[in-house]
Amino acid sequence: MELPFVQELIFGLVTGSYIAVGAIGFTMIYGLVNMINFAHGEFMTVGAYIGFIGAEMLGLPVLGALLPVMLVSAVVGWGLAWVVFEPLSDTGPIPLLLTSIGLGLVLRNGIRLVATPEKRFVNLDAPTFRFDDLGFFVTGQHLLLIGTTAVAVVAVHLFLTRTQTGKAMRAMSDNEALARVTGIETKTVRALVWLIASGFAGLAGYMLAVGQGATPGTGFSQLLLVITAAILGGAGSVYGAVVGAYVLGITISFSIAFLPTWATELGTTMAFVVLIVVLLVRPGGITGEEVRA
């Protein structure tokens, strides 16, 4: 007996996993710094290349490279944000947005200059599990990617709900002025948010390098999907972003599978159509703008 759609569902979950990890960081920055960071895609690319250096050039095991990838990406992202974005923090969203486009251009082309446009893969020796009777297969890569995302989501959840800092973050995104009055070091919290968001961006990029290889444009090509996921889930909500990411991933894989042949390239297009429809129905974004648990 063949199970219909299972293969597409697996592909959709894998695609959703990349997007989800990217969207967690994006939505945190949106919720707490009140900024749409167009350089978030490049923060992902940075992670992909750090991962490539660690796993392929220095010979670290694929899973062993995870920690250095996240740490280095976190520090790089936070450092850049502190130098580039923090001085503009009281100018409103548009100058920040434009500056992030500039930073994205610099990073993307800086990476291209150093690393050449060639596609880089992080090789993972993993078995493929075939379920020929049921009509689908799962690779070790798929399982690793989906599993990593699951761990990441649980970790974020525990952090936001169980730690003092996580609670401070949620308070701050609810009402920054009030949070400051009650003694929360908002500047420290902001720095921490940049660290976490960039670390997750780096992780997402590394997952892309493992799953499908990375070029200097990898993060940028994922950016609109990441933003779409964040807005779908109600910009600012971490869980919403994760759900939004999987909705998108499955939408894309089903579009590719079931649209007529001339339209198979339009998988991501379908995702943007979804985004536009959602924004038209809820012009202010789906829900509030706070980082919620």
Next chain:
Amino acid sequence: MATDDPDASAQQADETGEGAVDGVADRLGGLLADGPRVAGPLGGGFVVFALVLLFTPLFVAVPPGLLVFVEEFSLFLLFGLLVVGLNLQFGHTGLVNFGHVVFFAVGGYTAGLLTANAPSVGIGLGLPWPVGVVGAVLAAALLGGLLGVTTLRLRGDFLAIVTLAVAEILHDLLGSFQSVTGGGIGLLSIPTPISDLTDSANEASLITAVLLLGLLLVTYAGVRRLTDSPYGRVLRAIRADERVAETLGKDVFGYKLWAFVYGAAIAGAAGAVYAFTLGAISPGLFTISVTVTVWVGMLVGGPGTDWAVVVGVGIIVGFRLLTRFLNGEIPAVSADQFASVRLIMVGLLLMVIIRYRPQGLFGDPEELGVDR
């Protein structure tokens, strides 16, 4: 000193050593203060001059070595048209349109679809080229209207995302509908009215440049007429504070919508001219890099000041030309590496401008309310 308000921009100029730029802005501004009155007739004059060159045996040609400058100048003028429209939307009205290339593309493709006479792939109706121009402007304006009606109620940053997404969607569609748009190959056999009338490609490119210069000046004059009027004051009031304008009884949404439509129509016209100059179009001509170039040019020049944004685009296009020549001089560096370096510089320029000179090189800080 450059401005009447000594503690506003003069202090900033002293701190950042940009007094010279203010001086230039002042002089240029004075020179162009009569902009709308002079630019219109001047532009008309250039259009007529181009037509004279075209229809008389008078032969002009540029030396082949200078051809690249003429072509780059034409590109600057095309981007100038785009930035004048975008400035009406963002500089005057505050609408963050990140999909400006969409209207350029719709203009180009509408012109192509209506007039191409024997495309090997895709559709060409083979109509005369003026029909293509009118169709392009109407199609772009219509799309601008549709997009505006549905999205202009969104917050600024969400509007940016939606317009960007629309640009990506259109780009994907142009590449996918092979039977209509020619897919990745694009549309060939689009008429080239100017090249057809002269024997020399050289002369054609010069006439195109003169004609474009005329069109840009006429468009500039038209937009200046619009924005210098009470109408323009309403647009700037909306940019400054929408709710205040609303309270004053202005139909904010209507003003925004029409500003959006005008900007789209101008870009559509530019797209048609582009198609009729090249004789062929493909999705590769209409990527996000067009939007980025026009935006950076606008921000560098000074959003809200019509002549300044054109100068800003000139700076960016001139920079492209310069780096292109440098690339030829330094053979050790590949074209790809050079392109990367160029985009890094553009990105840095964008970041520096926003941080240290948010009113742009020639813009008015008080006017934009960005003084801090």
